[in-house]
Amino acid sequence: MRDAFIRVLTRLAPQRPELLLLTGDLGFGVLNEYTARFPRQFLNAGVAEQNMSGLAAGLALEGHTVFTYSIGNFPTLRCLEQIRNDICYHSANVKIVCVGGGMSYGAVGFSHHATEDLAILRALPHMLVLSPGDLWEAAEASRFLIDHRGPAYLRLDKSYAPPSHRPDEVFAPGRIRVVRQGRDLTLAATGGVLGEALRAADALASDGIEARVLSVHTIQPLDAETLCAAARETGGIVTVEEHTVSGGLGGAVAEALLEAGNPPRFFLRMGLRDTFSSAVGSQQYLRKVYSLDASSIARAALSRLGAAIPVPA
DSSP states (O other): OHHHHHHHHHHHGGGOTTEEEEESSOOHHHHHHHHHHOGGGEEEOOSOHHHHHHHHHHHHHTTOEEEEEEETTTTTGGGHHHIIIIIITTTOOEEEEEESBBTTTGGGOGGGOBSSHHHHHTTSTTOEEEOOSBHHHHHHHHHHHHHOOSOEEEEEOSSOBOOOOOTTOOOOTTSOEEEEOOSSEEEEEOGGGHHHHHHHHHHHHTTTOOEEEEEOOEEESOOHHHHHHHHHHSSOEEEEEEEESSSSHHHHHHHHHHHTTOOOSSEEEEEEOSSOOOOOSOHHHHHHHTTOSHHHHHHHHHHHHHHHSOOOO
């Protein structure tokens, strides 16, 4: 996904001289073409993400469109005070880009895993939160953010789902994509784990169960209309996120449905539960450890669906 993001920036930078990319001393192999072509639109702030965020806010208030770029929690939780006080409070035109969302950097350990970011950043006023699930969504979200005015967070995963967009489809921030139709239950996923949800839907289909699959690429603002339709039209909702279940996608979906008066027949949040992702290994291995792989999703959905079907007297 990071390559899709950089390609968009490199393509559009000549047309947007006010665009600036700030990095926290990483990404040089990925950023080489951009930095070579646009040295005046790039700045390495060093291993100083708090300073990078404050600098970004100041540049944005002087008329620039600023992207900050770093790994996992480094551009977010490490500099949360600067994001809250300098960027969001002033509605500064800063886009925070996390490469390696969720457990993408699995083997490096939990310090490099972004597993609380969605919950924390969606709580900030004025913050747009985007978490694309495939390469098309990543590219389209990047393109949108160049024109969008105000604070935003773009969470880029190492993994990505297979292509699912239609040739004439237009990316709409704040509007959930229905990537597969179904009426038995709904799998709502955000980020690259969307691919696991789609594979889980395939497994459920082999048991005769039709799962609707939603790509929730925008966490804030959240598309309550599509979620309410899923609650009314399917047997229940399972949310899937490479993130803690506390306050992330699952929490946001529950809030939207209950406030709208549309509780689903059953509801299950799949993600980390009161734990850090302290196991070490590849992203795919960690998904198995924390029950976020396709087989775990299918089993959990099947169990909840069975429990929700009334037993004849």
